[in-house]
Amino acid sequence: MGADGDKIALALSGGGFRATLFHLGVVALLHERKKLDQVKYIGSVSGGSILAAHLVLNWDRYHADFDSAAGELIKFTQADIRGKIIRRTIFAWLTLIPRFLLPKRYRWTVGNLLQWLFRSQLFQAAELQDLRKSGREIFINCTSLTTGSACFFSKDSFNWYEKEESKTKAGEIVYAPKRVPLDQTPVWYAVAASSAFPPLFPPIEISSETLVCRKDDFKDVFRLTDGGVYDNLGINRLFELSKEAEFVLISDAEGDFDSEFDKDYAWPVSRNVRASDLLMTRVSSLQLDALESDEDKKFVRVGIKDVLPKINKDEKRLTFEQQRAIAKVRTDLDAFSAEEVSALILHGFNVAQTALIENGRLDGPFVEMVWPRFKEFPQSYPGLLKELVTSAKRRLRLLAWDWISIVTILLLVGFGWGAFEAGRWGYNIAEQNFRAAGALKVAIELADKISTLQGQLKPVRGPITTTTLQVCQGEFSDQCPVGAHWVDCGKSVRDFVAPMCDSFTSTRVSSRSGNRCGYSVDQIVCSFEVPNFSGLYSCEGKCSGQGHIFQSDRALRCTNERNETSVGTISGRRAFVGCWGLEASVSEDLKKIDWHNGTVWSRVSP
Numbered sequence: 001m002g003a004d005g006d007k008i009a010l011a012l013s014g015g016g017f018r019a020t021l022f023h024l025g026v027v028a029l030l031h032e033r034k035k036l037d038q039v040k041y042i043g044s045v046s047g048g049s050i051l052a053a054h055l056v057l058n059w060d061r062y063h064a065d066f067d068s069a070a071g072e073l074i075k076f077t078q079a080d081i082r083g084k085i086i087r088r089t090i091f092a093w094l095t096l097i098p099r100f101l102l103p104k105r106y107r108w109t110v111g112n113l114l115q116w117l118f119r120s121q122l123f124q125a126a127e128l129q130d131l132r133k134s135g136r137e138i139f140i141n142c143t144s145l146t147t148g149s150a151c152f153f154s155k156d157s158f159n160w161y162e163k164e165e166s167k168t169k170a171g172e173i174v175y176a177p178k179r180v181p182l183d184q185t186p187v188w189y190a191v192a193a194s195s196a197f198p199p200l201f202p203p204i205e206i207s208s209e210t211l212v213c214r215k216d217d218f219k220d221v222f223r224l225t226d227g228g229v230y231d232n233l234g235i236n237r238l239f240e241l242s243k244e245a246e247f248v249l250i251s252d253a254e255g256d257f258d259s260e261f262d263k264d265y266a267w268p269v270s271r272n273v274r275a276s277d278l279l280m281t282r283v284s285s286l287q288l289d290a291l292e293s294d295e296d297k298k299f300v301r302v303g304i305k306d307v308l309p310k311i312n313k314d315e316k317r318l319t320f321e322q323q324r325a326i327a328k329v330r331t332d333l334d335a336f337s338a339e340e341v342s343a344l345i346l347h348g349f350n351v352a353q354t355a356l357i358e359n360g361r362l363d364g365p366f367v368e369m370v371w372p373r374f375k376e377f378p379q380s381y382p383g384l385l386k387e388l389v390t391s392a393k394r395r396l397r398l399l400a401w402d403w404i405s406i407v408t409i410l411l412l413v414g415f416g417w418g419a420f421e422a423g424r425w426g427y428n429i430a431e432q433n434f435r436a437a438g439a440l441k442v443a444i445e446l447a448d449k450i451s452t453l454q455g456q457l458k459p460v461r462g463p464i465t466t467t468t469l470q471v472c473q474g475e476f477s478d479q480c481p482v483g484a485h486w487v488d489c490g491k492s493v494r495d496f497v498a499p500m501c502d503s504f505t506s507t508r509v510s511s512r513s514g515n516r517c518g519y520s521v522d523q524i525v526c527s528f529e530v531p532n533f534s535g536l537y538s539c540e541g542k543c544s545g546q547g548h549i550f551q552s553d554r555a556l557r558c559t560n561e562r563n564e565t566s567v568g569t570i571s572g573r574r575a576f577v578g579c580w581g582l583e584a585s586v587s588e589d590l591k592k593i594d595w596h597n598g599t600v601w602s603r604v605s606p
Contacts, residue, residue, distance in 0.1 A: 009041035009242035011235045011250045012048025014228035014280070015304075016197070016331040017077040019047030019253035021341055022304050024070060025348020026251045027055060028371055031066050033353075033362060039249075041242035043139040043152075043234040045227035047253065047331070049194040050076075050122075052138055053187050056155075057126050059134035067373055076122045080335035080400065082200070085113045087404045094411045111192075111202045118188035126187040131155035139241065141227030141234055142193045145203050146220065149175070150230045150237070153190035157181050158211060160222070180211050180218050193224040199272035200332070201225075232280040233287055239297055247298040247361065251352070254284050255304055255327040277331075300359045306351040316368045317350055318343060318378060325388035334395055339387045342377045437563060440548060444536055447605045464502075465554065466527045467571065470509070471496060474519035481521060489517035493524075499585070500572025501526035528573035530554055531590050537601035547601055 012023045030036040044052035054073050055062060061069035092099035092108035099108055106112070119125075131138055132155045140153040144160065151160035157179040166172035193204040203223035208215045230236065233250055242248065291297050305327045310317045318326065326347050329340060336344075349369050356362035378384055472480030473487045480486050487496045497504050504526045511520040534551040545561030554570040558579035568578030574586040585594050593601040 006038055006246035007040040007242075007244055008035070008038045009043070009238055009245035009248040010039045011233055011238055011248055012042065012044040012052050013234055013250070013252045013254055013284075014046030014048055014195075014226065014232045014331075015253035015255070016047045016195075016333055017050075017336050018255070018304075018329045018331050018344060020050045020073070020077055021336065021344035022253040022348040023048055023051045023251045024073065025345040025350075026249075026302055026352040027051070027062070028066070028070070028345060028369065029349045029352045029356075031062065032370060033367075035362070036063065039136065041137045041139075041238065041245055043141060043236070043238035043241075044194065045141045045232055045234040046195040046197065048234055048251070049140045049191050049227070053126075053131070053140065053191050054122065056131050056134045056136050056138050057123070057187065059136065067371065071373070073122075074341055077336045077341060078338075079117075079121055081114075081117050081121075081333040083335060083395075083400060084117060084402075084404075085110055085333075087400065087402070087408065088113055091404050091408050091411075094408065094415070109202070110200070111196065111204060114196065114201055115188055115192045115204070118192050119186065123186070123188040123191065127184045128153065128155055128187060128190065129183040131187065137241065139234075139238065140190045140194045141231060141236055142190075142204075142224040143227055143230040144222045145198075145225050145229075146222045150227070151222070151224065152227075152237070153182075153185070153193075156183070158185070158206070180213050182211065185211070194227045195333075196224070197226045197276070197332070198229065199276055226276075228280045229276070230283070231287065232284045235287060235291075235299075247300060249352075249356075249361075250299055250301045251348070252284070252301055252303045253331075254281060255329065255331070256324075300355055300361055302348070302352040302355045304347065304351070306355070308350055308354055314379065316346065316374075316378070318347055319385070322378070322385050322388055323347060325385060325392070328392040329388065330392060337387065337391070339381050339384055340391050342374055342381070343384060343388060345371075346374060346377060433563060436565075440559065444546075444548070447536055450605075463530055464527055465530050466525060469524050469526060469571075470521055471524055472519065472521045473517075475515040475517060479514070479519055484521060493522060497524055497526065499574050500528065502528045502573055526572065530570060531573060531586070533570070533576065533586070533590065533593075536604040537593065538604050540600045540602060542598040546604070 010026075013019055015022070027036065030039065042052045042056065051073065054069075058069045058072075088098075088108050089110055102108070136155075138155055142151050142153070143149075144151050147160075147162075149161050151158070153159075159177060159179045161175040162178055163173055164176050166174045189204070193206070196202070196204055203225045205221060205223055207221040208218045211218055227234070227236075232254060233252060235248065235250060238248060288301065291299055307320060307323045308317060310319055322343065326343055329344070346369060353362065353366060357364045357366065381387070470481065470484040471487055471493050472484040473489065473491075473493055474480060475489055477486040485496070487493055493506065497506075501524075504524050507523040507525075509521040509523050512518060530553065532551060533549045533556060535549060537547045537549065539545050539547055539561050543561050547561055548559045550557040550559075551570075556568040556570065556576055556579060557565060558568060559565045560580075564580075566579045566581075568576050568584075570576045574588065574590070575584065576586075577583050582595050582597060584596070586592065587594075591603045595601070
């Protein structure tokens with residue numbers, strides 16, 4: 001790898017946990033061959049940023065106790081990050097409180113949950129200023145969906161590029177670098193922005209408020225997404241920012257992009273994932289082609305698609321089939337099995353060593369990995385090929401043995417039972433209405449036949465009944481007792497009572513002076529023949545169709561043109577109350593009902 005003092009720039013591509021683990025194999029090689037200290041610059045994207053930030057934060061640990069430091073990262077890749085986000089998102093929508101009622105920064109949104117898991121399970125309270133302790137330069141790459149340009153977090157700033165007119169050439173547009181110095185911005189925030197894969201995670205918002213700076217220093221609000229959208233290799237500006245490096249070691253975890261004729265991509269998520277993969281693959285290909293044609297750019301590419309021969313069965317290398325399968329492993333933040341972890345790390349170690357030896361950057365011969373954690377691998381996994389082939393499929397992991405899953409299942413069971421009961425209740429109501437409608441239809445048909453045979457029958461009056469009511473006469477109704485009928489000063493109590501009663505007696509209960517005419521309260525004992533309101537009515541005014549009234553003594557059951565029913569009580573010779581909360585008055589011949597709301601019913605048949 002050249003002289004021991006030569007500086008190396010390391011580019012870690014995107015690709016979810018597949019990339020994180022493959023890159024860890026490359027770092028393991030540099031550690032075992034005593035070359036890790038020569039890495040002075042690190043550019044990273046998405047899954048590569050997870051390793052890059054953890055490596056720089058724990059630089060001394062990776063030297064003193066590599067297995068312990070790397071084991072912490074491996075544990076994180078097996079923690080089912082995506083599954084936890086999905087399950088908590090479902091729970092938040094079912095219960096609403098975590099999704100809508102918490103303060104905005106604490107709500108259980110997909111973006112907030114991603115940041116929370118990075119913070120709680122890997123980076124804790126680490127800040128950008130903690131990245132300086134290692135003495136390495138780190139560039140955590142993102143893409144601004146707002147401007148369509150690349151940007152990155154470094155150990156001491158947030159950096160982006162703005163279009164502006166060249167100061168040396170008139171009319172020429174250049175991209176001018178801009179930066180906001182930072183100390184206390186959380187590392188997990190930068191890594192979440194770099195790994196927010198667009199089809200699954202919303203962009204991370206960054207503003208002058210987030211950066212705690214003046215608006216003049218950062219005028220706009222950027223929405224940051226996966227750095228792989230702009231540059232999936234992590235080499236954007238790395239050559240420019242690491243000019244002192246002897247060469248750039250590009251760890252490329254971008255896998256195979258095969259034709260998939262068996263999928264129709266009808267589901268928006270799968271369609272967007274495929275489109276994003278296509279875009280990132282195309283951009284990476286163009287970047288590599290540009291590097292190959294530029295003799296001034298010194299680099300060594302280590303690709304996950306590289307396939308190495310296996311000399312003998314006991315050699316610590318994957319078979320041809322296993323190596324081809326590993327390039328198809330899923331690229332999300334799903335939980336990775338021990339077999340997947342081991343295979344990716346070992347493959348990264350082996351292809352990196354081979355590429356560096358072939359390019360004259362590392363002295364031969366090839367040396368097998370001595371990391372004790374993988375001492376018996378791959379011989380100890382006879383079903384490894386089947387596991388790697390299966391691992392190409394994304395797993396939803398909607399359920400797990402955690403409290404979120406248990407509560408979610410109970411909620412879904414409760415909602416399902418509630419829906420079943422509501423459906424059954426609705427069915428019973430519909431059945432009752434159907435039967436009632438059938439009975440009403442039969443009754444109407446029977447009434448029509450009777451009317452045809454007998455002609456128009458006169459309404460039949462019922463027995464004499466007596467009721468008592470109070471009538472208050474005065475200028476204002478609110479000065480009358482509760483429940484009393486109000487009559488204005490200029491109107492007669494007798495004229496008010498006459499339409500309601502065939503005969504009545506009046507007794508003065510109280511009287512007092514006040515306002516224009518004073519106030520008097522009379523107790524009225526009203527006698528009247530109970531009219532027969534039963535029959536079929538046609539609806540006029542604000543409605544159309546037919547209504548029906550069934551009567552039993554003074555009790556009424558009213559059904560309107562929408563088949564809605566209500567009950568009422570006859571309150572006088574030509575009046576009744578109660579149906580739909582209305583007071584109705586009836587014509588002298590009992591053939592028209594005025595509901596006093598713009599609706600009039602006319603009797604069709606008794």
